[in-house]
Amino acid sequence: MTATTANGLTGGADPQRTDDAAKRPSESRAVMGVKLLMALAALLFMLRPLTTTAGLVAAATAIVAAFVVARWAYTRGMRQPAAVVGGVAFSGLAWLLSNLVRDAGWLAGLLGVEGAIIASDVLLFGGALFGVLFTIRFLAQSGRLFTVIEALLIVFSVVYTFSDHRHLRLNQPRFFSDWALSNGIDPTVVLMGMGVTIMLLALVMFMRRQGGLKAILSMLFAIIVGVGVYLYIDDDKVQPAVLTNGLGLTSDEQSDNKDSQSNNDGQSDQNNDGPSGGNGGGDGDSPYKQNYDNSDKPKPVAVVAFHDDYEAPEGILYFRQQVKSKFNETHLAADGTYDHDVIDVFPQAASGSGPVAAAPSQNLDFHKKVPTSVYLIAQHPQPVALTHATELKPLDNPNSRVFTAAYGVTSHVLAGDMRRLLGRPSVPDEWTDEQRAHYLAVPDDPRYEALSDILVRDLDPRFRDDQLMKALVIKRYLEKEGYYTRTETHTDESDPTASFLFGSLRGYCVHFAHSAAFLFRSQGIASRVAVGYAVDTRKRSGGSNLLIYGSAAHAWPEIHIAGVGWVTFDIYPEQSDEPPTQVVDQDLESLLGEMAREDPTGGRADDPNKSPFPWLTILWSIIGLLGLLLLTSYGIKIWRRLKPRFGSDSGSHVWTLRAALDRLADVGITREHGETRERFAARVAETTPSLAALTSANLSGALGRGTDPRETSRIYDAVSSEFRDNVHWFRRLLGNLNPIGWAFTR
Amino acid sequence: MSTLPDAHDVAAVAPPTPSAGPSLSMTADKAREVTSRVQAWMSHNVMGRDDVIELVLIALFGDGHVLLEDYPGSGKTTLANALGNAIDDDGHAEDKLPEFRRMQFTPDLLPSDITGVMMFDLESNTFHFRRGPVFAYVVLVDEINRTTPKVQASLLEAMAEKQVTVDNETHQLDDLFFVIATQNPLDAVGTYPLPLAQLDRFLFKIKMRHIARDAELEVLASWGKPRKATDLPKASRSEILATRRFIREEIVVSPHIHVALVDIARALRADKRVIQGVSTRSLVLAIPALQTLALLRGRDYVSPEDISDLAVPLWQHRMELVPGIDDASLVISDCIKPPLEALSRATLRG
Amino acid sequence: MEATLEKLRLSSLTRFIEPLRKAFDYVPLTPLGIVLGLVAWWGFFSFSETHADYVVRATCAVALGLIGLSVVLVGFGSLFLWWRTREAEGGVPETLATGVEAETSFSCSTLRFWPFLQVDLDWTDPTGMDVTSIRKRGRLQERVTPRSRGRFTSVERRFEVRDIFGFSAVRFRRRWEQPLRIAPTLGKADMELSVRRASSDGYSHPAGQPQGEMVEMRRYVPGDPMRFILWKSFARSRRLMVREPERAIAPRPAMVGFFVAARDDEPSASTARVFLERGLLGSDFVFLAEGAPRATNDRRDGVEQIIDSRKHRDTQADSLTSLFRTVDRARLDNLVIFAPPSRGPWLDKVLKAARQLPLPPMVIVTVDGAVTNFETRTRLSKFIWGEPPIDPTLTEVVDVVAALEQSGMEVKVLHRQSGHRLHDQQLHALRERQ
DSSP states (O other), rough: OOOOOOOOOHHHHHOOGHHHHHHHOOOHHHHHHHHHHHHHHHHHHGGGGOHHHHHHHHHHHHHHHHHHHHHHHHHTTTTHHHHHHHHHHHHHHHHHHHHHHHHHHHHHHHHHHHHHHHHHHHHIIIIIHHHHHHHHHHHHHHOOOHHHHHHHHHHHHHHHHTTTGTOOOOOSSSSHHHHHHHHOOHHHHHHHHHHHHHHHHHHGGOSSSSOHHHHHHHHHHHHHHHHHHHHHHHSSSOOOBBOOOSSSSOHHHHHHHHHTTGOOOOOSOOEEOOOOGGSOOOOOOOSSEEOHHHHHOOOOOOEEEEESOOOEEETTEEEEEEEEEEETEEEEOOOOOOOOOSSOSOOTTTOOOOOOOOOOOOOTTEEEEEEEEEESSSSSOOOESSSSEEEEEOOOOOOOOOOOOEEEEEEEOSSSSSGTTTTSSSTTTTSSSHHHHHHOOOSSSSHHHHHHHHHHSSSSSTTTTOOHHHHHHHHHHHHHHHOOOOOOTTTTTSSSHHHHHIIIIOOOOHHHHHHHHHHHHTOOEEEEEEEEEEEEGGGGGOOOOEEEEOOOGEEEEEEEEETTTTEEOOOOSSSEEEOOOOOOOOHHHHHHHHHHHTTTTTTTTTSSOOOOOOHHHHHHHHHHHHHHHHHHHHHHHHHHHHHHHSOOGGGGGHHHHHHHHHHHTTTTTOOOOTTOOHHHHTTTTTOOOOHHHHHHHHHHHHHOOOOOHHHHHHHHHHHHHHHHSOHHHHHHHHHHHOOSSGGGGO | OOOHHHHHHHHOOOOOOOOOTTOOOHHHHHHHHHHHHHHHHHHSSSSHHHHHHHHHHHHTTTTHHHHHHHOOSSSSHHHHHHHHHHOOOSSSSSSOOSSEEEEOOOOOOOOOHHHHEEEEETTTTTTOOOOOOOSSSSSEEEEGGGSSSSHHHHHHHHHHHHHEEEEEEEEEOSSSSSSEEEEEESSSSSSOOHHHHTTTSSEEEEEEOOOOHHHHHHHHHTTSSSEEEEEEOOEHHHHHHHHHHHHHSSOOOOHHHHHHHHHHHHHHHTTTTTTEEEOHHHHHHHHHHHHHHHHHHOBOOOOHHHHHHHHHHHHHHEEEETTOOOOOOHHHHHHHHEEEHHHHHHTTTO | HHHHHHHHHHHHHHHHHHHHHHHHHHHSOHHHHHHHHHHHIIIIIIIHHTTOOHHHHHHOOOOHHHHHHHHHHHHHHHHHHHOOOOOOOOOOOOOTTTTTOOEEEEEOOTTTTTSSSEEEEEEEOOOOOEEEEETTTEEEEEEESSSEEEEEEEEEEEEEETTTTTEEEEEEEEEEEEEEEEEEEOOHHHHHHHHHHHHHTTTOOOSOOSOOEEEEEEEEEEEEEEBOOOOOHHHHSSSSEEEEESSSSSSSOOOEEEEEOOOOOOOHHHHHHHHHHTTTTTTSSEEEEEEEESOOOHHHHHHHHHHGGGGHHHHHHHHHHHHHSSSSGGGGEEEEEOOSSSSSSHHHHHHHHTTTTSSOEEEEEEEEEEOOOOOOOHHHHHHOSSOOOOHHHHHHHHHHHHHHHHOOOOEEEEEETTOBBBBHHOOOOOOOHO
């Protein structure tokens, strides 16, 4: 019973137990220690790239302090509301102060810029972190349910550190992927292993007061579970890739974007609607609904490998997923009745159906065959392929954790001079009336025809009846007058296309595509809207692999020319408020391309090991620091050991006893707190019987009449020789090597 | 016991020398020899009580009094008797006093029954004082809590001042006035418990535990057999007084020890389990006791060990504890730790 | 009125919630398990899919796997334990004492070699038992410390099998039919002495039977028998003195005792038992505890009445009137009431009854807990640390004593643990605290 306070109590019948009863039981010290280590490792790991060294030191201090203070407050019986209010208020105050220090000019002047940044960091990562952690720790001790916050914090710090790898950007985070790739390890394997490990470690956060044996047994069992789960989720059947709608946009990002419409100054060049595509109908959603991939980090959706060199005539490659041709009151919707030239099923190797071919529509005289391989990263309802795909062959998936589908494509791309297309009608004669009506249906709005008539009226009389020229005029008109912006969606209008075309002429690709299609159709040109990705190859630096980002999603009109087939007829507005295209991440492109070629290292195995993080320097400085500490403590040890030989006579009673106690402490024999020296000497009499005499000499010197230095050193020699005789040489050796034994001498 | 070589030799060799005169010059060896004579006498007569004997010895040479608390039949009286018999009057007192007196306290006792009364002497036609039983070297007061507070108070005056006052006339008691009082545990029926202020006058309150099995067997075996007590040398009154003086003057009490004592007292007063802490008087009384223990252990200075050993018997009866806390020794052993630790550390500082 | 409404609402709420809570005992998931499971579910099936986060995916998969495994293990573990405790003996001794720890002979498996699992044991009927379980070589041994007295015909234990992380837990109950009697504890040896002092202030009562030899002397007070007067001393000093029995502290004889059963009456029950069993009520006493059909003059019967009065806490001193009816009015001069230290309707009834008596009764209030450290706290420190912990018996004792003393009753406050009487200083400190 060590408690010295009697703080009231509750009605136990044993009065001696009262002191302990007043204290709330918390988790055992060992468990808290393990939790503290976990929190330190995880949080510092997360904060390392975010703050300065001073901030890191402050954060480490704050973590330790939060653990200790929260335990103290809890066992002392602090009330829960007080702890929460106090912790949050402290946190908020520190945050405010940190902002003030960073933003206030006069402070920066006072402290210097660097000083202000350090001060602000220390306040934020020391103060605010302390408040938050204190609250969480306190809650976790008071209710088991709250431990979930604590565990999630640990998990979150690791997840956050590795969050750059999301959406298959497997070359991120650099510090990790460079290492993994250069060692020929598939990063996904390591990432999943990391996840399993961190959860197993976070389990510790759920423990309270466990017997060691049970805890170890359970942790072993949990590790087995972890390994089992890891092996299970590593299986092919689980697709960790992005589940998207037709255009590589995830559902939650769509909703995110709706919220951030007003400030979507993102960097992607082209945009498109996200109709529900192959999911049937698509009449539920208006195609004008704005869906951008405007996040900071565009997500890869597919890798295309070109088998031959191919340069797009205008520098833009169109990858079509779907076409919309069925007029549906205000817009065009997908309808497979007549679009037989578009392949809407994946080729299945397993089912034995083999290659899937499209209905022949493109005249080979005007087209060139381009073979490509497509590796889809995001899931798509329909295959994405370079226009105009005529055949899809199944391919083996090279890495099922990265790619959702792989297939070879044979595309017919328009080749040769555009002028060759002139002088042909749009609608071939062999089309049935229904087919004709299907591709020429326009809204019941006379303005379309009126506008198109006005546009084609100025046409050179030579081409007055040439439908391609008419289409070009309409295209030129939209390109000249239209203004590309994503800020005006027209979604509130009953007919967004009309609102765009006869209104501001400000809108984005869906508006342009639909307007063009309706104008074409009103001039008797069969047209439809294609949906997919348009990749600007002019910004690329070459290479046979092409990485398609979700941000390249696009919609464009296609027109039909009899005897030629469907022709991509995109509008390029001259006025735009879009920033220039983001530079393609070549690194990721080649990495994913190599992975598609079944090289798990992404072609990096030969790269020299260039670790951007100075592991070695840190390691050496830690070793150096430890060495210095070691040397210092050995110095102190030797000095204390030799002091009896060279020290003054007046202090010999102190030096000798201290040196003798040092020896004992080196081999782990120390005095307990509150134990008197004589009692300790009696306790170790088996080892060093003369220690009692030495102790007497010391006490006599300190409290009595003094001692004879020669006598003292004689006793000291006796102690030394007894120590040599009675302690096993191996233990003595270890004791001599022990650098910190003297610190335990009391 | 001490492991100092010289102390060892003395304890082993101590020859039974006859008592010397009062003017004898004391040395440490001589002082230890006197104490060991008394101790030997008592150990011979009382079995299995070595711990209690040591405390009684400390009180005797440390000029204090002891209160033994135990259930009846546990050898309190035997112990006191043995002590009384160990002291020999060497005739240096002005007038002959008995070495040992025993008083049984009962409810109907009066103060004059113990201090003495003024008697009218028909021959000299004057009053003269007839001494009561307190006029002795060793006084055993049996069942001190059975008598009324008035009687208790008169005894306590005698203990504190070494004098008795009867009819405004003060009579000095002998310098070697030593009281062993016994009392029954509190809950016995019909008792007048001693208040804290009076308990404070006793140097020690010793709770006697039942003796060890072997010692108890020996008691049974030796029952009724005459003991050859006369073989052992006794200590004379003047030797004891000289030893007391020697202890007082020659055993070093370092300022560190004073600091530790005061710190312990303050810690005891500040402890929340304590209603009333220990008095300054108890610290003053403690010093001779500590010095005596140091002598018994063969040292010429007081060491932390002495404080650690004597703390509980010194202070356990001087404190009033909060209701619900029983064990003063727990409180004391908690409170002495930090000051003793500080003291221990001080000795390792050059 | 409002209070009863509140109580009504509360009780209907508990009536509604209680079965739900009981049903939840058999659901192997704890709130922690549910919350973590939901988070992991969302992370695994939604977040990690949409963001292609391998770390989250693996983390959540492991969490789900662990929770699932915990549920399965807890389920099987509890089935195993349920099966193994089927034939077990109840093992509870027939008599326990409040505040005294007793080891029962019941034991069950701790599921030592089952990973994750641990077993906890509690009593659900009778309630108010402190149960600690000791794990010894794979067996769980049980020690119970009753907090309140009573008489029961069966014992119901609740077993909880849970995993060490707290994800899942199953609780089930088992009932053993066996008589159990929990007597109030007898307190310390000092109790008797302090009770004596408390009950008689060191003077014997004039009407008491003399015990021991007449050796003491004191001044005459009206009512002392003539034959004890010391005429010799009167002749010398003209003062009337009487002889007194040797035993300075003598009990009041032939007292009438009444035990009030109410909230926080356990310490008081201990005191009443001491009075009965040590004969402090005199040889010819009458005793009635709340709710007993008729008064008794048998000590053992009195103790049983105290034990049974646990069930009659609601009637709040109603039996006092029946005591007045049955007992000779003259004897009621020596009425001792053992009262609890907390307020309640009993207080008014006792005050009213006392007014009918010629002499105010003596009331003995017993408190518990440590009477230390009544520091007053500032508002801020109250917000942070809450009220200083204090035994429930100490919170209202000052008011109760004040109310009783106001009507002229002689009130003694005893402390059960130490057996001391609380002195005025301590009561004052308690009052200051409020």
